[in-house]
Amino acid sequence: MLKPLIGLIGIGLISGCVATASEVNASPQAATITNPNAQTHAELQQAIASLLGVSSVVISDSAFTQYSQEVIERAQHKDANGLLIMGRSTEIPDAIQLLTQGDKCLLQHVQSGNTANLSQVRCKLEDAQ
Numbered sequence: 001m002l003k004p005l006i007g008l009i010g011i012g013l014i015s016g017c018v019a020t021a022s023e024v025n026a027s028p029q030a031a032t033i034t035n036p037n038a039q040t041h042a043e044l045q046q047a048i049a050s051l052l053g054v055s056s057v058v059i060s061d062s063a064f065t066q067y068s069q070e071v072i073e074r075a076q077h078k079d080a081n082g083l084l085i086m087g088r089s090t091e092i093p094d095a096i097q098l099l100t101q102g103d104k105c106l107l108q109h110v111q112s113g114n115t116a117n118l119s120q121v122r123c124k125l126e127d128a129q
Contacts, residue, residue, distance in 0.1 A: 026101060028100065028101040028106065029125055030097065030099060031068055031105060031126055032066060032067065032068055032098065032126050033064045033098065033123050034124050035122045036061065036062070036065050040122075043121060044063060044064065044107070044121065048072065048096055050116055051107060051108075051115075052072065064098045068098050070096050071094070071096075073091075073094075092111075095111065096108070098121075099123075100123045100125060104117060104118075106118055
């Protein structure tokens with residue numbers, strides 16, 4: 001009678017480990033920021049610049065608060081008087097997505113798949129629209 005009970009306990013422990021492992025390996029999901037402030041805004045700008053390989057980017061204060069994805073375009077060229085220089089830009093804008101995986105928030109450059117972990121940003125699953 002004792003051997004079947006030990007077998008059932010072992011099966012329960014193994015299935016518990018499998019569930020935990022699948023939670024850890026859960027795929028990232030679209031998210032929005034829950035704690036927008038100056039510190040998180042600066043971290044987002046720095047992480048995006050790093051992902052794009054540029055020195056700095058400008059994003060709105062409300063970036064990632066309603067939607068998980070933002071589009072980043074290169075600044076338009078201006079002349080010495082501050083007027084836009086006419087011309088056609090053929091560059092495709094970059095898409096950046098905020099994701100959550102477990103209790104982590106991260107940014108992903110959609111085109112390359114590269115990611116950056118965020119330490120100050122807190123996020124939640126994006127609301128279905």
